[in-house]
Amino acid sequence: MMDRQTDVALSVKTDMKFLPLVLSFAESSSRIFGLDDKDTLKLTLAAEEVFVYLCRMTGDPAPVTLTMTNGFYNAQLRFAFEGIDFDLRAFNLTADVPPDEEGLEEMGLLIASRSVDRMSIFHSAMEGTGFTLIKEKTYPEAQPWESAQPPAADGLSFGTPDVEDLKVLVRSIVGRYDPFIYPQDFRYPGKVVDMVESGEYKAITATDGKGRIAGGMIWRYSGSSMIECYGPYIFVKEGGEGIAERLVTGVIAAVARSEAVCLINRYATEDLPRGYFERLGTIDFIRDGEKRPWHFLFRQLREDPGCRVYAHAGMEEFLKDQYKRHFLAREIIPVRYEGERQNPHSVFGASFQHNQKLVVLKPLWDGADAGENLARHIDALRAEGIKNILLGIDLGHGWQARLYPVIEAGGFTASLIMPYRGKADLVFFTLRG
Amino acid sequence: MFDVPLNRLVPEYIKRFEPYIPSKPDPELMKMYKVGHLWRLNNNENPLGPPERSAKIIEQFPPIKTSIYPSGDSYYLRVKLAEKFGIDPDQIIFGNGANEAIAFVIKAFCQEGDNIVTADKTFAVYEWVAEFSGFEARLVPLKDFGFDAEGMLSRIDERTKILFVCNPNNPTGTYWDEPKLRRFLDTVAGRQIVVVDEAYCEFVEAPDYPDGMRLLKEYPNLVTFRTFSKMYGLAGLRIGYLAGSRDVVDVIRRTCVVYSVNTVAQDAALAAIGDDEHVSRTRSHVRAEKDYLLRELGGLGLETQAGEGCYVMIRLPFSDTLAYRQLMSKGVMVRTMTGFRFPNWIRVSIGVHEAMEAFVGGLTGIVRQREMAG
Numbered sequence: 001m002m003d004r005q006t007d008v009a010l011s012v013k014t015d016m017k018f019l020p021l022v023l024s025f026a027e028s029s030s031r032i033f034g035l036d037d038k039d040t041l042k043l044t045l046a047a048e049e050v051f052v053y054l055c056r057m058t059g060d061p062a063p064v065t066l067t068m069t070n071g072f073y074n075a076q077l078r079f080a081f082e083g084i085d086f087d088l089r090a091f092n093l094t095a096d097v098p099p100d101e102e103g104l105e106e107m108g109l110l111i112a113s114r115s116v117d118r119m120s121i122f123h124s125a126m127e128g129t130g131f132t133l134i135k136e137k138t139y140p141e142a143q144p145w146e147s148a149q150p151p152a153a154d155g156l157s158f159g160t161p162d163v164e165d166l167k168v169l170v171r172s173i174v175g176r177y178d179p180f181i182y183p184q185d186f187r188y189p190g191k192v193v194d195m196v197e198s199g200e201y202k203a204i205t206a207t208d209g210k211g212r213i214a215g216g217m218i219w220r221y222s223g224s225s226m227i228e229c230y231g232p233y234i235f236v237k238e239g240g241e242g243i244a245e246r247l248v249t250g251v252i253a254a255v256a257r258s259e260a261v262c263l264i265n266r267y268a269t270e271d272l273p274r275g276y277f278e279r280l281g282t283i284d285f286i287r288d289g290e291k292r293p294w295h296f297l298f299r300q301l302r303e304d305p306g307c308r309v310y311a312h313a314g315m316e317e318f319l320k321d322q323y324k325r326h327f328l329a330r331e332i333i334p335v336r337y338e339g340e341r342q343n344p345h346s347v348f349g350a351s352f353q354h355n356q357k358l359v360v361l362k363p364l365w366d367g368a369d370a371g372e373n374l375a376r377h378i379d380a381l382r383a384e385g386i387k388n389i390l391l392g393i394d395l396g397h398g399w400q401a402r403l404y405p406v407i408e409a410g411g412f413t414a415s416l417i418m419p420y421r422g423k424a425d426l427v428f429f430t431l432r433g
Numbered sequence: 434m435f436d437v438p439l440n441r442l443v444p445e446y447i448k449r450f451e452p453y454i455p456s457k458p459d460p461e462l463m464k465m466y467k468v469g470h471l472w473r474l475n476n477n478e479n480p481l482g483p484p485e486r487s488a489k490i491i492e493q494f495p496p497i498k499t500s501i502y503p504s505g506d507s508y509y510l511r512v513k514l515a516e517k518f519g520i521d522p523d524q525i526i527f528g529n530g531a532n533e534a535i536a537f538v539i540k541a542f543c544q545e546g547d548n549i550v551t552a553d554k555t556f557a558v559y560e561w562v563a564e565f566s567g568f569e570a571r572l573v574p575l576k577d578f579g580f581d582a583e584g585m586l587s588r589i590d591e592r593t594k595i596l597f598v599c600n601p602n603n604p605t606g607t608y609w610d611e612p613k614l615r616r617f618l619d620t621v622a623g624r625q626i627v628v629v630d631e632a633y634c635e636f637v638e639a640p641d642y643p644d645g646m647r648l649l650k651e652y653p654n655l656v657t658f659r660t661f662s663k664m665y666g667l668a669g670l671r672i673g674y675l676a677g678s679r680d681v682v683d684v685i686r687r688t689c690v691v692y693s694v695n696t697v698a699q700d701a702a703l704a705a706i707g708d709d710e711h712v713s714r715t716r717s718h719v720r721a722e723k724d725y726l727l728r729e730l731g732g733l734g735l736e737t738q739a740g741e742g743c744y745v746m747i748r749l750p751f752s753d754t755l756a757y758r759q760l761m762s763k764g765v766m767v768r769t770m771t772g773f774r775f776p777n778w779i780r781v782s783i784g785v786h787e788a789m790e791a792f793v794g795g796l797t798g799i800v801r802q803r804e805m806a807g
Contacts, residue, residue, distance in 0.1 A: 082441065128440040253774040257557060275751040275777060299776075300754035303475075303769050304761075305456050306465035327758035329465040 007069045008032075013061035014054045022051045022066065026077060029068035033075040034137060043135040046115040047077055050131055053108030054079065057090035064130070072198035073137055073191050074117070080130035088365050089345040091121050091129065094376040110384060113352045121349035123364040139188035144175030146235075151212035153239030158250055161205040161216070163193050169205055169216040173233045180292055181267045182230060184356065192218070204250045206243045215243045215271075217251050219263075225420055227260045227301075230267040244271040252276070256301060261420045265297040272297075278326065281416025283430050286357070286387040296416055304328060309395035309424045310335045312404035318414045319395075319427075328419060335398045337405075346370040348377055358388040366399040374410040378431065389431040390415075396423025468764040472788035475768040476668065477603070477633070477744050480784045481718060483666035484711035486704040494697050503696040507674075510699055513706050514674070518646040524676050526686055529693040531632055531660040531673030536562050538656060538675065540688040542594040542626055543568045550588045551597035552580050554605070554774045556630065559597040578738055579607035582617045589625065596621065599630045600645075601637055604773055604780045606740025611643035623654040626681065631657055632673075633742040635664035635712050636719060642741070646676060653678035656685075661698075663743065664715060665705040670698035719743045722783045729793040733800055743783045746770065747796075751803060753779045756796075763795035 010025045012018040026047035030040040047066070054064065062081060069076040093109045109131075113119040118134040145168070161169060167189040173182050185191055185201075195201040205216040214236050219229035232247040234240035255263060265277055277297035285294035306329035311319050313334060323330050346367030351360045359381050367373070374391075381389055391412050393400040412429035419425050456462065459471050482488065504510075507527035515522040528534040539549065539562050549563045553572035560570040571593070573584040580598055589596070598617070601608035609617070614629070621627055629645045645657035660673035672694050675685065705711070726745055730737050736748040749756050753769040756779055760767055765788070770778035781792055 082438065125437070125439045126443060249776050252771060252776040253553070256771050256774045256776070257560065275749075278752060278755055299752050299771075301771055303456065303754065303757045306462065327755065327762055329462075329467075329758070329761065331465060 007067050009065055009067045011063065011065045013063055014051070014058040015061040016052070016055050019048070019051060019055075023048055025066060026068070029077075030075050030135070033068065033070040034072075035075050035135060036138060039075075039135050039138060042115040043075060043077060043133065046112040046119075046133050046135070049108045049112035049115070050079055050133065053112070054090065056108075071134070071200075073139075073194035073200075074134050075137075077133045077135075078130060079132075080128050082128060088123075088129070088347050089367075091123065091131075091347045091349070091364065092345075092373060092377070093121075093348075093350050094373070094380050107380065110380060113350075114384075118352055120351040121347075121364065123347065123349065136191070137194075139190040141187050142171050142174045142189050145171035146175045147172070147212050149210075149212070150237050151214040151235055152208040152210070153214060153236040153243060155209040156206045156214055156243065156246075158204060158206050158246055161203055161207075161213075165205055165207065165211075165213060166193055166196060166203055168213050169203065169218075169233070172213060172235050173216075173231075176235065177233060177269065180287065181269055182233075183267060186218075186230075195220070202254065204247055204254070206247060215240065215247055217247045219251055219255065221258075221260070222264075223421075224259050225261045226418075227255050227258065227263050229263060229265050231269055232271050233269060234271045240271055241273065245273040248273055248276050252299075252301075258301070261300065261302055262418070263299050263301055264418070266294060268295065268297050280326075280418065281322075283390070283415050283428070296418075298418070300419065304419070306330065307396075307420075307424050308333055310398040310401035311395060312336055312401055314404045314408060315401075315414055315427070319417070322417045326417075326419070328425075330425070333398070335402045337402055342366065342368040344368050346373045348373060350377065350381075352386075356388065357386055358390070359386050361389065361391040363393060363400050363403055366403070370403055370406045371409060374406060378410060391429045391431075392418075392421075392426045393429075394422030395425050395427060462761070462766070463764075466761045466764075468762065470764050471761075472765045472784060472791050474782045474784050474788055474792055475766045475780075477663060477742070477782045478668050479664060479666035479715055479743070480788070481666065481711075481715050483701060484705045484708040486708060487665065487667065487701040490700045490704045491697060494700065498696055501696070502692060503694060503699055505691040507694050507699050510674075510703050510706075513703060514676075517706060518649075518676070520646070520649060520676065521679060524649065524679055524682050525674055526676075526682060526689055527672065527674045527694050527699075528689065529673075530662060530671040531630070531658045531675075532558050532562075533690065533693060534658055534673055534675040535559060535628075536566075537685050537689040538595060538626065538628060539563055539566060539568065541685045547592045547594045548590070549595045549597060550585050550593055552585075552599070552602070555580070555597075555599045556603045556632075557772060559628075559630075575602075575605065575607075577607075578602075578605040578740075580609060582609070582613060582620075586617070586620055589621075593625050595626045595628055597628045597630065599632075600643075601633050601741040603633065603742065604744060604746050604768075604770060604775070605738055606742045606744065606746075608637065608639070608642055608741055610639075610641040612641075614643045614645075614648070618648070618652045618655060621654065623652070626654050626656055627652070628656045628658060628675075632660045632663055634659065636716060636743050637741040638716060638720075639741060649676060649678060653681065656681060661702045661705060664712060665702065665708075667698065667701055667705070670695070670701060672698040672702050715743075719783045722786060722789050725786070726781070726783070726789055726793065729797075733797060735800070738778075744780050745783070746775065746778050746780050748775075748778050750800075751777065753777050756799065759799050760792070760795050763791070763798070765792045765795045767792070 026044045030043045067078045116133045117136045123129045170189040170192045201220045203218045206214045215234040217231040222228045232244040280296040283294045308331045311332045347365035349362045349364045415430045417425045511522040511525045548569035550571045551559045554575050563570040571588045656677035662668035738746040757769045768780040
């Protein structure tokens with residue numbers, strides 16, 4: 001694993017007089033952590049938008065800490081607040097939405113999101129509150145590749161590939177498989193190498209006696225409770241079943257004693273052996289104007305201890321059906337809004353993945369304006385050309401479950417559950433139409 | 434009311450850990466899975482309970498004794514065991530279950546940069562304790578479901594401090610016979626500590642099974658683990674021990690927690706020592722029920738792995754964690770084997786006959802239903 005350089009941090013107040021310092025910090029640290037001129041400029045621009053926005057939204061200057069982290073294949077800039085003594089509404093993408101629709105494109109946070117590869121808003125006791133901007137390095141695109149002589153299906157050895165074998169694996173995947181069944185990272189072999197070096201991705205390959213790659217799988221940690229795997233990708237003409245099974249059991253063995261509770265696979269190939277994963281559900285994913293079924297498979301890595309979940313009556317039937325289908329023991333506690341006092345303003349977090357035209361929204365703060373706020377988010381995201389808008393709620397939090405009528409009225413339909421993805425199960429909703 | 438600033442108070446490495454969530458008590462699980470009865474076949478507990486004399490001690494334990502601290506080092510127990518095994522009481526250390534003993538040994542011998550060697554598919558606690566303590570756990574793949582002696586020896590380097598061998602292995606039930614264990618110890622030649630975990634030794638009927646206690650005299654680097662949780666049915670009281678040469682045990686004692694074994698546990702364990710009738714009754718029960726189980730599973734066409742010990746492994750054509758949930762909904766609790774790196778295998782403990790019937794019935798229903806669904 002590469003030597004992770006120390007994070008660098010800058011603490012200032014949300015006062016415009018600090019803007020040059022913030023820009024200089026963002027620019028210099030981006031360069032130090034390996035971004036080229038173009039990417040450095042983009043991340044610096046995004047930092048400027050966020051900082052200017054925060055200065056405008058916080059009223060009295062509030063302390064904020066900027067931390068730049070070297071992600072090896074990216075630079076991550078985090079704006080974090082410790083104690084919030086201003087309106088949390090500022091953390092909505094749409095907080096500075098002008099009254100006229102035409103002004104949507106002028107929103108500072110949306111502008112910032114366009115300059116980076118991923119942007120997310122966080123708010124929790126453990127993480128604090130703030131924004132994360134991630135700008136990835138630019139890598140050359142993979143040249144699809146297929147071995148002139150097909151690899152053999154016997155005499156295989158299974159293990160962690162070296163850099164060149166990893167690149168061959170990635171190029172072979174790109175050469176052989178539909179782009180829908182591998183993550184976009186795989187288009188860039190150098191990036192995958194850096195992601196493996198950084199510890200974010202792990203890989204296993206099956207190599208024949210002549211050193212040719214007969215198959216492989218890649219996986220990554222997605223938060224601490226979940227691991228996502230891709231494949232198995234098989235390159236032999238016949239006898240691939242046995243290889244696929246050994247790859248899958250190899251991945252499971254590698255993660256079996258990790259902290260993760262679940263292993264998911266959203267990029268399964270036809271070679272995935274039966275019996276190792278359960279189907280959670282399917283989401284219609286829109287890419288290049290085409291609607292494609294996106295299957296979510298999972299297996300638990302531990303025995304399910306059962307748990308309590310909160311649910312609004314409107315989604316109880318969906319949940320009961322899901323829990324029965326997956327044999328998940330859950331005690332459903334009904335919740336609803338019963339006239340109690342509410343904060344005036346809600347906050348929704350948004351995680352952007354621009355290359356997939358995908359945004360996942362999640363409620364961060366309950367508020368009386370949740371309905372209008374969600375509608376504003378949808379308008380803004382649609383205006384931004386985002387085709388895939390998902391929303392996830394954690395059923396371990398009663399107030400999130402209570403939002404169901406707002407979510408339903410916003411045009412969302414419950415699509416699938418992810419067991420233990422949050423404090424309890426996460427329900428993913430997709431936007432209708 | 435104020436917010437606790439967890440973001441600032443909690444160290445980064447703790448933020449990365451997921452809390453360990455042990456399984457809920459049976460009544461809660463029964464409510465959750467909507468079953469009226471739960472057969473617990475997941476922890477290799479003795480279905481016959483503790484020996485009669487121990488049961489009596491527990492039943493008649495005078496409440497006043499709970500106000501007095503226990504013997505800090507389980508004195509009388511050590512004396513009695515030492516007599517039984519023909520060793521010195523100071524060669525024995527008791528712990529709050531054998532898990533605590535594992536931690537004592539690792540803490541005593543490992544420092545930054547050191548490693549331990551064990552198998553990849555065995556009792557997880559050796560690996561966990563080492564990794565959580567910041568030491569590398571070198572894992573050697575099993576060979577034909579058994580510990581691979583040559584493989585383990587090949588992973589030793591100058592920073593290897595401890596070799597852990599689970600004999601018989603949990604969950605596969607394989608064991609090293611005496612010549613094999615001796616060869617291994619002879620090759621190590623005292624350069625590392627060799628821990629032989631004999632948690633299930635009292636269940637073993639094979640005549641060539643080695644007695645680790647007897648080998649202590651010849652191998653001063655050998656440490657054996659034993660427990661009262663399995664054969665002696667005292668799992669709920671948490672009591673286990675280790676034994677080794679005086680010099681090695683003297684080092685381990687420097688790291689161990691005293692007063693961690695309570696008085697009821699000590700008294701009940703003391704009464705259990707030497708109850709051969711209990712051992713023989715349990716063995717014959719395990720033998721009969723294991724035969725029954727293997728016969729029934731053979732009828733279902735499922736692959737099994739059963740050796741010594743009070744458990745059987747079964748390979749399923751579907752996810753073990755799904756099987757767990759399905760069996761729980763039928764009132765049967767088994768151990769999934771994903772955590773032991775045997776995905777799609779389950780381990781079932783030998784219980785009372787009614788429990789074994791419930792398991793067989795439940796599993797048959799699940800397998801048949803899947804076959805019908807194609």
